[in-house]
Amino acid sequence: MIRPVSVNDAAKLADIYNHYVTNTLISFEEEEISTDTMLSRIKDADKNAGIWLVLETDSLILGYAYCTHWKARSAYRFSHEVTIYLAPEAQGKGVGTRLYQALLDAISRRPIKNILAIIALPNDASIALHEKIGMKKVAHFEKVGYKFGQWVDVGYWQMSLPEDPLVKE
Template identity: 50%
Template sequence: MPSIHLRCASPADAAPICAIYHPYVANTAITFEEEAVTTPDMAQRIADVHGAGLPWLVLEVDGKLAGYAYATRWRVRPAYRHSVESTIYLDAAFTGRGLGRVLYGALLDELGKRGLHMVIGGIALPNDSSVGLHEALGFRKAAHFTEVGLKFGRWIDVGYWERKL
């Protein structure tokens, strides 16, 4: 059995997080970013999430950073302060093992402890594995926007799934 460890991310995790994220940026439409994120920029993103009072978690398997999950504010207006958008990425070498459920479940638990009410997950479509993960964790589809992103010369739909905590 592998050793699994969940912990809060720190800016020192930026380089391995970039290593996980970059293939998604370069090779997929899962993220709408088009340029690789630098290590200093990722370190700042981690600090910004923590500075907003929100969690950014990492999952280590046998001492290797295998994935990360975090939440950001859904919108800036004060009435939205109890809603967040969630994000999760796994290193491709660690997918298909149930680790996404472990990591995402820990993020949802942490959000509940912080008194948040609604979690929203945006998914570039099609993406059966992400839809399956969200629905297995109790999310339900709330919206579908057509052709809202353009990456690799093709228009991409985005769906939003929501879960009350």
């Protein structure tokens, strides 16, 4: 089942996210976050009309995806960033595709023209997922992050949505 995030999900989402913080280059955070920090992020997104979804099976959250403003300045209001994190046991099982399809459906009902994903490189699985849903690589920044004693590149993937949000304003 895919559903909107609840404040009660904060601890599990923090657990999923912290796996990436402590074990991978995928997140550029270097210290685990608390449940309260995750709760604050959920509430912030809700306050700012963000979209957060979780995929749950048998009361177990297998992953989450969200869409938030890309940049704060008003001219960027039609461009949003999308992000996804899966529990390690959910990887390679279609969870990411299902979550992104639901997120794209929710995004299609909002005044959004472009979505962007920022991916720490290399990350073949994430690249494959984002390209599967129709995103294309539009930028590559070399050595912009430093974690675990190494420099990390970042790529931007983008998808322009077919609807023009200015027609809806």
